[in-house]
Amino acid sequence: MSRLEIYSPEGLRLDGRRWNELRRFECTTSTKNSSNNSDGSSYLEMGQNKVIAVVNGPMEPLNKAQVNQEKALLKISINLTKFSKMRRSNSSNKNEKRILEMQTALERTFSETVQLNLYPRTMIEVKLHVLQQDGGMMGCLINSVTLALIDAGIAMYDYISGVSVGLMDQQPLLDLNSLEETSLSSITLGVLGKTEKLSMLLIEDKIPLDRVESVLSIGIAGCHQIRDLMDAHLRRAGAEKLEKLSHQ
Amino acid sequence: MSLLSVTEQEYLRTSLESKNNNNLQPIRPDGRKIDQFRPMGISLDFLPTSNGSTRLVSSDGTEIIVSSKVECVDATGLDLGDFLVIDLDIQGYRDDSIYVNQMKSILYKSLNSKLMESGCLKINAKYSFKLCLDVLVLSKFSYPLSLISMAIYTTLQSTNVPMLLESESEKNANISGRSGANQPKDIELNIDELPQFNDYDMKPLNFQSPLIFLIALIGDNCIVDPSELESSVADNCLLVSFYDKKVTAPIKSISLNDSYIKGFTPQHLQKSIKLVEKIAPDVVAALN
Numbered sequence: 001m002s003r004l005e006i007y008s009p010e011g012l013r014l015d016g017r018r019w020n021e022l023r024r025f026e027c028t029t030s031t032k033n034s035s036n037n038s039d040g041s042s043y044l045e046m047g048q049n050k051v052i053a054v055v056n057g058p059m060e061p062l063n064k065a066q067v068n069q070e071k072a073l074l075k076i077s078i079n080l081t082k083f084s085k086m087r088r089s090n091s092s093n094k095n096e097k098r099i100l101e102m103q104t105a106l107e108r109t110f111s112e113t114v115q116l117n118l119y120p121r122t123m124i125e126v127k128l129h130v131l132q133q134d135g136g137m138m139g140c141l142i143n144s145v146t147l148a149l150i151d152a153g154i155a156m157y158d159y160i161s162g163v164s165v166g167l168m169d170q171q172p173l174l175d176l177n178s179l180e181e182t183s184l185s186s187i188t189l190g191v192l193g194k195t196e197k198l199s200m201l202l203i204e205d206k207i208p209l210d211r212v213e214s215v216l217s218i219g220i221a222g223c224h225q226i227r228d229l230m231d232a233h234l235r236r237a238g239a240e241k242l243e244k245l246s247h248q
Numbered sequence: 249m250s251l252l253s254v255t256e257q258e259y260l261r262t263s264l265e266s267k268n269n270n271n272l273q274p275i276r277p278d279g280r281k282i283d284q285f286r287p288m289g290i291s292l293d294f295l296p297t298s299n300g301s302t303r304l305v306s307s308d309g310t311e312i313i314v315s316s317k318v319e320c321v322d323a324t325g326l327d328l329g330d331f332l333v334i335d336l337d338i339q340g341y342r343d344d345s346i347y348v349n350q351m352k353s354i355l356y357k358s359l360n361s362k363l364m365e366s367g368c369l370k371i372n373a374k375y376s377f378k379l380c381l382d383v384l385v386l387s388k389f390s391y392p393l394s395l396i397s398m399a400i401y402t403t404l405q406s407t408n409v410p411m412l413l414e415s416e417s418e419k420n421a422n423i424s425g426r427s428g429a430n431q432p433k434d435i436e437l438n439i440d441e442l443p444q445f446n447d448y449d450m451k452p453l454n455f456q457s458p459l460i461f462l463i464a465l466i467g468d469n470c471i472v473d474p475s476e477l478e479s480s481v482a483d484n485c486l487l488v489s490f491y492d493k494k495v496t497a498p499i500k501s502i503s504l505n506d507s508y509i510k511g512f513t514p515q516h517l518q519k520s521i522k523l524v525e526k527i528a529p530d531v532v533a534a535l536n
Contacts, residue, residue: 038387048296048297050294050295052386054386054387079337079384081315081337081382081384082335082380082382083295083297083298083315083317083380083382084297085297086297087319088317088319088380088382092343127339129313129384129386131295131313131315132295132296132297
C-alpha cells in the first residue's frame with residue numbers, strides 16, 4: 001500500500017481537488033506564427049501535462065501506395081521526448097510498443113469522427129510532441145488532437161474530449177495526476193461532443209464491474225466540461241482571427 | 249528546399265553579389281542589412297521538470313525547444329566527454345542521418361571543452377553533475393545550427409542546479425583548504441559520502457555557452473543568418489563560434505546547397521571573423 005493519502009476523509013485529494021474536479025486546463029491554437037509551417041496546431045496544458053500537436057494536411061501522401069481512392073489517410077505519431085519525465089530516459093521512446101498502441105488507438109478513434117470521405121486521395125498527418133507528462137496522458141493527447149484538427153479546419157462531426165477516471169475503493173476520482181495514476185486502477189475515455197457516446201474506452205487495470213457505471217458517468221461529465229472549455233477557447237480564438245482579418 | 253527557376257536564382261545571386269561601392273549594400277530578398285538577424289522570440293523556463301528550458305521561435309517559422317537536465321554522477325573513472333549529453337531531434341530527419349549527426353557533433357565539440365574548462369559542473373572531489381541537453385526542432389526552413397546554439401545559450405543561462413547543504417559545502421571547503429595537509433582519513437570520508445542537496449534552494453549554473461554564427465558567402469560578400477532563399481544560392485557557408493568575448497574554434501565550412509559550391513579565400517575568412525566580432529556582443533547582450 002502506498003503511504004500517501006490519496007483521498008482524505010474530508011474529501012480532498014493530494015493536490016487539493018475534490019473527487020469531481022478537473023486539473024488546470026489551458027490551451028492555445030495556431031501556435032505557429034507563419035502559415036507555411038503547418039495547417040493547424042495546438043498547445044495544451046492539462047495539469048502538468050504539456051503537449052504540442054501539429055497538423056499537416058490534407059496533403060498529397062508521401063507514398064503512392066498509401067493513396068486511398070475513397071477517403072483520406074489519417075496518420076498520428078507520438079513523440080515522447082526524453083526529458084518529459086522527472087528523470088530523463090536514456091532510450092529513445094520511438095517504436096516502443098506502448099507508444100505504437102497509443103498511436104493506433106488514437107488513429108482508430110479519430111478516423112471515425114473526422115469526415116475523411118471529404119478528402120479522398122489525401123493524407124492528414126498529426127504529430128504530437130509530449131514535452132511533459134503527468135498522468136492521464138491519453139486523455140490529454142485526445143484533446144490536443146481535437147484542438148489541432150479543428151484549428152486546421154478539417155471537417156469533424158463533433159468534438160472528442162478525453163479524460164481519465166480512477167477508482168479509489170468505492171469513490172471514483174476524475175482526471176488523475178501521475179501520483180494517483182500509479183496507485184489506483186483507472187480508465188481513459190473519449191466522448192463525442194455533448195452526447196453520451198463513447199468513441200474510445202481504454203481499460204488497462206482491473207475495475208469491479210458494479211462500479212464501472214459510476215466511473216463512466218463521472219468520466220462523461222468530465223469530458224463534457226472539457227468540451228465546453230475547448231469550445232469556449234476555439235470560439236474566442238475564431239472571433240479574434242475574424243476581427244484581425246476584417247481590419248486588414 | 250525552395251523551388252526557384254534559373255532566372256529567379258540568377259536575379260537573387262546578382263543582387264546578393266553586388267559590390268559594396270557607393271555605400272550600396274548587397275540587396276537581400278527580405279531587405280535586411282548584411283549584419284542583421286531575423287526577428288525571433290524566446291520564452292524561458294516553461295518546463296518545471298527540467299533544470300532549464302527554452303522555446304525559440306524565429307520569424308520564418310523555425311521552432312526550437314531545448315531542455316537541460318542535470319544529474320549527480322560519480323566522476324571517478326569517467327572521461328572528460330562523459331559529462332555532457334546532447335540529443336538532437338529534427339522533425340523530418342532520421343536520428344542517424346548525416347545532417348543531424350554533423351550538427352550534433354559540431355554542437356558537442358564546441359560545447360564540451362568549454363564546459364569542462366569552466367568547471368561549473370564539479371560538485372566535490374568525487375561527484376560531479378552530468379548535463380543532458382535535449383534539442384527538439386519542430387520545424388526549420390534554413391540551416392538551424394545558429395538558432396540552436398542561441399537556444400542552448402539561453403537555456404544554460406536559465407539553468408539552475410541544486411545547492412549543496414551548508415554543512416556539506418563547508419566540509420568541502422575545509423577539505424580543499426587543507427589539501428596541503430592531505431590527510432588520507434578525511435579524503436576517504438569524503439569519498440564515502442554522497443553529496444546532500446538542499447531541497448529547495450537552487451543556484452544558477454553560470455556558464456555562457458559558445459554561440460555559433462552562420463555566415464553565407466556569396467561572391468565577395470559575407471552575409472549573416474542566411475534565409476532559405478539566400479542559402480539556396482550561396483557559394484559556401486562558414487560556421488564561426490564565439491565564446492568569452494572572442495572568436496574561437498571550431499570554425500568550419502559547410503555547403504548549404506548542391507548547385508553553387510565554390511571554395512573561399514582567406515579574405516572571406518577574415519571578413520567573416522570581423523563581421524562576427526562586430527555583431528556578436530550585441531547578440532550576447534540581446535540574449536541576456
